Amino acid sequence: MIYREAGQYKTSYVDDQAIFPILQDKAVVLAAVAAAYLLVPAFASDYMYKAILIPTVILALAAIGLNVLMGYCGQVSLGSGAFMAIGAYAAYNLAIRLDFLNPFVCVLLSGFAAAAVGVAFGIPSLRIKGFYLACATLAAQFFFDWAFLRVKWFTNYTPSGSVNAPPLQAFGLDLSSPTAKYLVALTFTVALALAAKNLVRGHIGRQWMAIRDMDIAAEIIGIRPMFAKLSAFAVSSFLIGVAGALWAFVHLGSWEPLTFNIDRSFQLMFMIIIGGLGSILGSFLGAAFVVVLPIFLNQALPPLGALVGWTISTATVSHIEFMVFGALIVFFLIVEPHGLARLWSIAKEKLRLWPFPH
């Protein structure tokens, strides 16, 4: 009833090719974007921005990047942390070596550096698949962990190996307030998510999905595996690289290689598994889930414990947090292996029939 496309006729090619062909979809997405831009700044506190909103928005972009590679093209990658690191250090080096560049231009350019490296590390994917490819991308992770720790040129010879982002400014405006940072990160993410959505539904995205579903069959019908796989690596690394640069410049301000270690790669992988493989919306849901849940548990457990007269120490909270988080991941994988995005599409199916299900 609410979600019914009957009566919505597509009378031109333009209508047929719209990103969101159904009115309800378009309305929901526009409302969500409008809320993110207008409603959130009206209510969010400093803490909400810095601890929840900015990390979620940036990691959602990284998750979209990984989803392009893993969810759409079916190439397993454990190197997303490394590509974030490349983005961050490329942006840093651009900013200090070409100091006339605006920091946000550096962020965008750093995506290309990550894309180039992504293509290089994607070459093994032409020969190997599955677990073996995971190992090859793991090599990228370890190699860049090592490079940013050891090659002092990347960190501009700072004694401790920790580097700082330049102050965030654009058009003479100071963009260092939490609201401004959030809006900047949101703009990058929304723009690139839109671009990614367009890519995956176009002919490139169809090639990726064909390769994912059966690479030999795809090759037989005329898809070039080399182009499809390497373009997926390039686009994915670009998005992850930009997210890494934003993480460094907008979120942290100062970072060390440990920020982008293997744990970050796993975190991104959890995001897309929980959110939904092969879904842009799923990347957002997964990022929100992974960022918010630990913080929520951490804050909600002591008051809940106090209700039943149980004083929970900070150590216990963090142990419980690990257990609950692990259990929830297992639960999701069993109950809904297609992730949160699948829940949303089930909800849409139900709304289509509501209130007269048959």
Add this chain to the structure above:
Amino acid sequence: MRLGMLAAAMVAGAASLAAPASAQNEQFVPLLVYRTGAYAPNGIPFANGMGDYLRMINERDGGINGVKLTFEECETGYATDRGVECYERLKGKGPTGASFVSPLSTGITFALTEKAPGDKIPLITMGYGRSESRDGAVFQWNFPLLGTYWTAANVAMQHIAKEMGGADKLKGKKIALVYHDSPYGKEPIALLDAMSKRLGFEFLPIPVPHPGNEQKSQWLQIRQQRPDYVLLWGWGVMNSTSVTEAGNVNYPRDKMIGVWWSGAEPDVIPAGEKGAGYKALMLQHGSGKYAVHVDIEKFVVSKGQSQAKPEEIGHVLYNRGLINAMLGVEAIRTAQAKFGNKPLTGEQVRWGLENLNLTAERIKALGFEGVLQPLKVTCADHEGARASRLHQWDGKAWKVISDWYQGDDQILAPMVKETAAKYAAEKKITPRDCSKDG
């Protein structure tokens, strides 16, 4: 995205539920602690010491000049992103916000150094953090009180020179540094490099990856290279692993010198007999009980309010927690003398820290006689004191084995100035003029 907002709303709800109704005459102190993870053995006693001192001030004196202290712990797990989240969560609590923050992690310190000036909250990084942050003209909000890593490395080299019978004897010798591969462990490298050029010894840095419980190859390298001394810059499980491995390859433990973060009971007790003879720098203080412990015992422990195990009280890291809390409390007291006996903002506490002057009499009155040397912080010198000693583990207890050393400012000051200037240029900060600032 919608789910995210829903969850965010839930968090906001939970947070408001968790926040107690704050009375007006309170001073809030956030405690960034870690009681879990690979660094917990060292994080726990420190956190207990800090909490116990603040409790004692409340119980014994009713707060600072009538202003009660409130505090809340947040678990960082030594992870930078969690530390930042904790800081954001706690910085606004209490009627005037956080008085000061002690992250107890070099990585978190680096991240908060970027945030503190905007939030106007001082960072007390006692014995850790950025070495160049001693320069208060550039690092207005950082206070690496009692010593930086460069001071530590300098003092360690002074002691080695003394054991060898003079600085000229260092020529041609080999000194290794086994370090935690993070900003923390890398801090002393710049200074040791400079000193090796000056004194002509060979410097051999050997990194250990986080968390440091796997060090076989590093110690084989040491057996191969046979350095004359090994400096240890570790934390958490890495320390005890290093001491054990040194025993396994039979490297003489009395030729090992740990930094003050590698010289506590959790670092040597797990190594058992292999730990005997191992030396470490002291952040002025060592283990043992002093006058202040009597009050801690009377007002906190006997009332069952301490989280510390009884045998842990008087251990090195517990004492360090006490000292860290004491310095913060004294900074608040100093600031109260200027701004009045009321809850103070972070900005006012910063003034108190910058004008902190602990004389020998004051230290005695506080119950820290024999633990600390006089300390005077100024705008140009946020370190306050550069004194250190060494102690040695005899298998059962730490014994002080050296006299006081002073960090050599002929080497340290120019390096601090140069690195701080570089930071200022990168961040486009104009340094304050310390001659004008009160």
